[in-house]
Amino acid sequence: MPKCSECSADVAVEDGAQENEIVQCAECGTELEVVRTAPVGLAPAPDVEEDWGE
Numbered sequence: 001m002p003k004c005s006e007c008s009a010d011v012a013v014e015d016g017a018q019e020n021e022i023v024q025c026a027e028c029g030t031e032l033e034v035v036r037t038a039p040v041g042l043a044p045a046p047d048v049e050e051d052w053g054e
């Protein structure tokens with residue numbers, strides 16, 4: 001299981017996750033980007049503002 005780059009907690013990534021998919025660490029809330037699959041590799045997500053005011 002991939003680990004969070006911030007807190008080293010195991011991060012659950014669903015089967016069939018795609019590259020560039022964003023997952024969130026349940027421990028620290030850091031957003032992580034799936035940079036590779038099989039095996040899944042994670043990197044800190046780019047700091048993109050996704051709040052469009054909803």
Ligand SMILES: [Zn+2]
Nearest residue numbers: 004007025028
């Ligand atoms: Zn974490």
